[in-house]
Structures are given as C-alpha cells and as structure tokens.
Amino acid sequence: MNGMKTIFSADHLLHQSPGELIFGEFLPAFEKPERAELVLGRVKEVGLGEIRPPESFPVSAITRVHAPGLVALLQSAQAEWEGLGRTGAAYPYTWMSRGMREDRVPAGLDGRLAYYSFDCGTPITKTSWQAIKSSVDVALSGVALLNSGERGAFSLCRPPGHHAGADHYGGYCFLNNAAIAAQKLLDDGAKRVAILDVDYHHGNGTQQIFYRRDDVLLVSLHGHPDQEYPYLLGWEDEIGAGAGEGFNLNFPLRWGTAWPEWSAALEAGLKRITAYGADAVVVSLGVDTYKDDPISHFLLEHEHFTQMGARIASLRKPVLFVMEGGYAVAEIGINAVNVLTGFEGA
Amino acid sequence: MNGMKTIFSADHLLHQSPGELIFGEFLPAFEKPERAELVLGRVKEVGLGEIRPPESFPVSAITRVHAPGLVALLQSAQAEWEGLGRTGAAYPYTWMSRGMREDRVPAGLDGRLAYYSFDCGTPITKTSWQAIKSSVDVALSGVALLNSGERGAFSLCRPPGHHAGADHYGGYCFLNNAAIAAQKLLDDGAKRVAILDVDYHHGNGTQQIFYRRDDVLLVSLHGHPDQEYPYLLGWEDEIGAGAGEGFNLNFPLRWGTAWPEWSAALEAGLKRITAYGADAVVVSLGVDTYKDDPISHFLLEHEHFTQMGARIASLRKPVLFVMEGGYAVAEIGINAVNVLTGFEGA
Numbered sequence A, B: 001m002n003g004m005k006t007i008f009s010a011d012h013l014l015h016q017s018p019g020e021l022i023f024g025e026f027l028p029a030f031e032k033p034e035r036a037e038l039v040l041g042r043v044k045e046v047g048l049g050e051i052r053p054p055e056s057f058p059v060s061a062i063t064r065v066h067a068p069g070l071v072a073l074l075q076s077a078q079a080e081w082e083g084l085g086r087t088g089a090a091y092p093y094t095w096m097s098r099g100m101r102e103d104r105v106p107a108g109l110d111g112r113l114a115y116y117s118f119d120c121g122t123p124i125t126k127t128s129w130q131a132i133k134s135s136v137d138v139a140l141s142g143v144a145l146l147n148s149g150e151r152g153a154f155s156l157c158r159p160p161g162h163h164a165g166a167d168h169y170g171g172y173c174f175l176n177n178a179a180i181a182a183q184k185l186l187d188d189g190a191k192r193v194a195i196l197d198v199d200y201h202h203g204n205g206t207q208q209i210f211y212r213r214d215d216v217l218l219v220s221l222h223g224h225p226d227q228e229y230p231y232l233l234g235w236e237d238e239i240g241a242g243a244g245e246g247f248n249l250n251f252p253l254r255w256g257t258a259w260p261e262w263s264a265a266l267e268a269g270l271k272r273i274t275a276y277g278a279d280a281v282v283v284s285l286g287v288d289t290y291k292d293d294p295i296s297h298f299l300l301e302h303e304h305f306t307q308m309g310a311r312i313a314s315l316r317k318p319v320l321f322v323m324e325g326g327y328a329v330a331e332i333g334i335n336a337v338n339v340l341t342g343f344e345g346a
C-alpha cells in the first residue's frame, strides 16, 4: 500500500474512564475506547494505507513540554490512591483559583491532583499510564514517518491530548500528544512548526505550552468560550506573549456554525500558516465539529471533512494528523478518515 | 437572660446539597442542615442566652468584599440551569488553572460556574440563595450586637463561609460571612479587625480577600496544605503582600495534632492579635478539629473547646463568633457551645 500510514496501539484500551461529573450528573464517559476502534475500522475499510504499531520513545521527549511533576503524578496516582485505601480511579475534588499558590506543589496526592488538573472528567485508572504513554508514542512515531520523507501520516492517538497543558491535565487529555510531536519535529531539525487545531474545543493546553514561543504557531478553530468548554481560554485577543506575540491565532465560533463560516476561518488560518513558513504542520484532528456530535454545536457534514483535508493539503507541507476528540461514535470513523482521504486525494 | 446572644435563621434549611464528588465517589454531602440544628439545640440546652433572628442587610454589604459577578451568579445560577433544560442543583464541571484567563469572565452559565468556583462539592440549589443571604445576615446581625456594646455574640451561620474568596466559592462556602462581618465592623468605625480562624481547614477565602490589606489581620490554624484541603493555600510563608505584608499569619499543622501543639499555636496567634491592637475580633469557629470528625485529623477533645473559648476571652476584645465547619454531627453542638461557654466563663 502506498497511501497514508496510520500509527495505532491497542494499549489505548487500557484507559477507560469510569465516568465523569458533567452538567450536575455523574455520567458514563463520553471519551470511550470504541472511539479509536471505530476510526481504526474505517481506516481499514477504505484501505487508507499501512497500519503500524508505535515505537517506544523515552520519557524525556515528554518532559520537553510537560512538567516532570505532572508526568510523575500520572504514573503514580493510582498506586498512591490505593495506598490511601481507596478503590476505583483517582479523581481530584478541588482545583486552583485566583489567589492560590502557583509556585508551590503540595506533597499529598489530593493536593497534587488539585494542582495538576482542571476538571473532574479525567480520572486516572490503574492502567491509564500505559495508554497515555503509548498515545504519546503513537504521535512520536508519526513524527518519525514525516522525518523519513512521508508527505502525511496519521497518529491515531487515544487518549487525546490538546487540553493538556505544560503542567495540567483535563478534558479527557493527560499529555499533549500534538505538542510533544511539534517539539520533537523542532528537536529533529525543523525551524518552525504550525499546529492547526480543528477540534470543536479550544486547544487550551497547546496554547498554554507555546504561548511565549515563536517557533510554534498555533491556529485553533473552536466553540466560543462564552458558550463552550473549556470556557476560560480561547478568545480572539489571545495572540501570544513575549517572543510568542503574534504566534497564537484563535477563531472562536458560535454555536450553530456551519461549513461556510467554519471554512472561511480555516482559509484565514491556512493563510497565516503559509505566511509563517512552517517546515511541518501538526493537525489536532478532532471531528466533534460534526452536526450530530452529542456534546458539540457545529454543523459540519461528512463531505466537509473531505474538503477540510483537501484544503490542508493545499499547504504543500508535511502534515502529521493527531487524533483528538469526536463523540458521535458511529460517525467518528467516517469523518476522521474523510479528512485523511481528502488530504490524500488533493 | 444575660448570656451571649445567638443569631440564627431557619432559612439555612433552604440549602441542602444533593451530594459531592469526593475521593472518587459521588457521596451524600458532609455539610448538612442537621449541623446547625444540633448547634442550636445545644445553645438552648445550656441556656447560653437569647436566640434572635437576623435583620436583613442590603447586598451592598456583601459586595464590599465580593465581586458583583459572583453574587449575581449565586442568585441566578439555578434558574439559568433550569433554563438549559437541566434538573437538580447547579454544579460546575471544569475550573481555572495556570495560563487561563483571569481577566475575562465567560458569558455562559457553565463558564461562569467554572470561573467563580474551585470545587465540585458546593452545588447551588433552587433555594440556596435565600439560605446564603440569610447566613450573611446572621453574621451582620452579630456585628450589630457588638456595635451595641455586647462583649461577645454568636452568629450561627450556615452555609459556612471561610473558603469563599472575593471572586470564588467552594468548600461548602458561597459567601464569606466572617469577612463580610469584619468589613462591616470597619465600615461601622473600627480601625483594625482581627480574624482568628480556628476551623480545621485553612481560611483560604478570608486570606485571599484581605491579603493586601493591613486593616484586617488574619490568624489561621489549620491542617497543613501538604495533607489537607484546600491544599493550594495555607503555608507559613504566606505573610500578606503590599500593604498587607505582615498581616497574614498561618499555622499549618500536621495530621495528628493534639491540644498541646494546637494551643501553643493559638497562644502565638493571640499574642499577634494583641500586638496588632485590634478593635474587634471575628472568630471563624469551626469545630472540625475534634478528634472524631469524619473528614479531619486533629485530636481535640470536648474540654479543649472550653479552654479555647477562655483563651480567646483573654484578649479582652469584643468577639464575634461566626460558625464555620465541623462534621462529627452528634458532637458539633457540644464542641461549638463549649467554646462559647468557655469564653463567657473566663
């Protein structure tokens, strides 16, 4: 097969959330293993290209963008949790706010869960770490494909990553696969990398990681913070700071946004990426922009995902697609793979 | 009766939490109406003194220390929640963390819940606002008693308040009754007010409100942030800032702290209050330092609460006792009232 290669690890099955507190109810998790399996099934169904397992990369590739204390917590939390006589997955129950200490990490488990997280929908189970680490490896193995000369590659990551910042996790995301991949591209020789985040939700973690840097440009199209998770980041006036000023571009869009408005924002984003002169592009590929997604409010249809892929191909850059969100489970495979075939066919 | 007067409102019954996510489980709330009823029963049993309903004070007394946006949210959240087609109490599901916007409040309900809160154990029910407002009135009516010349008064507040900051709620607390009372004392003519927080948990909200001010001294004895909620504030190196430098005194104490160590910290705190020359003292009276409290780890016994009251009396200042935490429900009345009779008998 000569098509786009997909990197996939069955280790993702090792992370399964017992549930989340959302809208006042403790509900079954929206972010579930079937998601990745359905995308994989569709990759096979359309014969996209070879499917490969990831190589294993050292944790040092992770700590290039994440705080060591966060990485350590993800590895030890569940054992510490059991050590306190508790059962089930490790959940935080309190969080940071204005006036609290950012400069001092409490020693205890509940304190570190509070310090390093920002929501109660991202529990750490006994086997989550292996899934989280393999998801990073899936992203990094995609980088290796680009380095070997591939025009495009698909890192079928799960758990997703774009909500995870340098020193906090949440929004179903523990480590920021796309950000780790972008950093690896730089460390392997790229001078400038663009991240295009097309997930329905703002890539708050990616923004936080690169906000003061000019070697990574973030372009994010997403539900407006006045209406949509994560609410506390993603406005258009967040343009980067310090050396990073001008290298963060947010397109907050209102509920009900359909393809004409969405694709106009995409064109503006692509134009910015072209002007930036990126050596490579990482796409945070969420397909929760789909009209029937259960937790989202945009109106994209199947064919728009194909067009999205074609437009991304027009950049004429090496592109790594990193799987993020998308919760209309039955349709997630079709929409994600439509982006890839649209890219390949352009 | 000539003893200490108690201010109490049955409106507290209008706030009843449907439950909280804590230690990974959605559990019945620890902060429940029986708490106040048991304290009231004990006040009657020992014949402490007259029991009075509160007067009603204008909301402007609240916005002297709290953000208007927070106060508005507490009033409207449940109606907005129902307007979104949801049932039950209003819970946030995501929160602030490093790198998120502190300068911009999102317009939507979930965004404002995220912005203005820091935990998932403090739901807003349909009738919570009346309980919250009456709890503030109970505190302010206690201030009126001190202004009229009483040596001491007991504001039997519920819900409690000391975890609520200027612009956030959490920890079973919505508005900071003790802080609002301290501000009222200043507005009514006091030059300096000391707040002595003897609750098991750090008075993070009170600290945040007055951290940059020298007209309110906070002395807090509490579980160490390395071990105890709220984890992200309460270290000994938090001494105040700007004009407030030197006017915040934390005594973080380890699990297992018993009376000898606890009372030594109290003596140091009382010495500081005396040196400060406060015109009046507000005591954030939590009795979760009791040895059998279900969520705490100090070892105080019944008679230590009596001694605590006597030591507070040694300040020879007007003292307003404001009820905060304490969850060993059967014992909470005995311990709270022991502090008051200890004060009266000294």
Ligand SMILES: [Zn+2]
Pocket: A199, A200, A201, A286, A288, A324, A325, A326
């Ligand atoms: Zn998403």
Ligand SMILES: [Zn+2]
Pocket: B199, B200, B201, B286, B288, B324, B325, B326
């Ligand atoms: Zn307490």
